[in-house]
Amino acid sequence: MKRKGVRRVYITIIFISILLLLPVNARLKTIRASAPKTLLYIPSGKYLKVVTLGYENLLADLIYIWSIQYYADRRLVSRYRYLEHIYSIITDLDPAYIDAYLIGALIVAQEGEDIETAMRILDKGIEANPDRWILAVNAGYYAWLDLHDYARASGYFKKASEIDGVPPAFKRLFAAMLAKAGDTESSLRFWREIYETSEDKDSRRIAEQHIYKLQVGLDIAYLTETIRQYRVKRGKSPLSWEQMVQAGLLSSIPLNPNGNPYLYSPATGQVENPHGNFF
């Protein structure tokens, strides 16, 4: 009888404890959720590598997966503060982890709106993996579309275009960036190279269009400058190309890449391409 009583007491205590456990657990969860999550201590990747005992890639994977969950949590404020450091740890542990460079840069650029940090992450990746064009292409896109720094973008696309296996489209992007950065002659040279070396029809056709456009731009700039020289020399505008040839400023009547003469208006002093479209 006594033993039965003791057992009942035990069962009652267990039952009450379970009942208490549920709200306590829920309360703890609420407190934890409302507390600001901060990264208290983040060691350096170089030192971490020593203590991983040969499992640095596994640790890099785990930190990478954790970082994706962490940065996907929109409730956390100022969570991008240590992003570069976190991705630096991942890539110190596993320098060939291309996804980590790309996703780290993507998060900080798109969510954190910090393009320069994104570029630094990608720069580290490019340095560690000079044979992976995807990193240089991504950096080129950030420089082009977010920073509008065409010269910098062209540098990245040039780097990408020199790596084996890069799709022809990125070689074309390099040439396009050069033109946007104002380096028309380099751009023209590169488009010609693409035209001569490309085996696919599309690349050649696109290159041909750009060569035409850039050549016309260069020709018009040259002719406008020549007309200005004529005006300085003679004190008046030329009436026709023939007058320019007679003055020794042109060797012949200037033709566009299609073999048609450029149009010159003496009234406005403007030089135009005879066709509105390239072809």
Added chain:
Amino acid sequence: MMCKVYYIAINTFMEAVRDRVLYLLLAFALLMILSSRILSLLTVGDESKIIKDLGLSSISIFGVLIAIFVGIGLVYKEIEKKTIYTIISKPISRSQFLVGKYLGLLLTIFINVAIMSAGLLLLLFIHSGVWELHLLKAVLLIFCETIVITAFAILFSTFSTPMLSAIFTLSVYVIGHITENLYGFTHALEEQSVRFFCSVAYYMLPNLQHFDIKAEVVYEVPIGSDFIFYSLLYCLLYSTITILFANLIFSRRDFT
């Protein structure tokens, strides 16, 4: 002579196969390999990299754990149960007994590593439809690492208790993975005597990093056959030296 070693090895294998710890570790390893698929779903990018990294790491970690936790008790159990008296009274030398025990345990580990590798390859095949057999190079060297660790486990079990042997062998495993840094110290330190000490320690202690090609295999970086050859040679030499030491200690023990 080889016949006696063979029988002891087979007997050790049968004994190890009956050990519950072995199945527990193997089950955990297979669970870890399978969970890599779940973990890979949380990533953004190359999922198979996560499966390969976690899979190879599981084979390595659990291979070493099996080597330690089964290896440390092999000799000690015989002494504790006093079966050693029966064995040494038979026409069999102590070195034959020890080598037989060692080879038996290696056979057990080999089968376990093979099961874990088959699990990983099958998982990758289900995931990507390709048999990623190049991973076997890393598995081969992981097995080499366990050969060296098993030799140490046997060495320590000849003169100490299982608990201490486990601590010692784990220490060797940790040291084996940081000896590479000792080599770095020899260049960074100015004090001549400390540099000398670091150099000696570097060459004397096992360098288990020689058996770590997990990253190269995952990224499909070409690994020269000469590297594999020298790693196998290093494993052979180091484990032979360790087992000979174990023999020296074991032959001096008094069982009368």
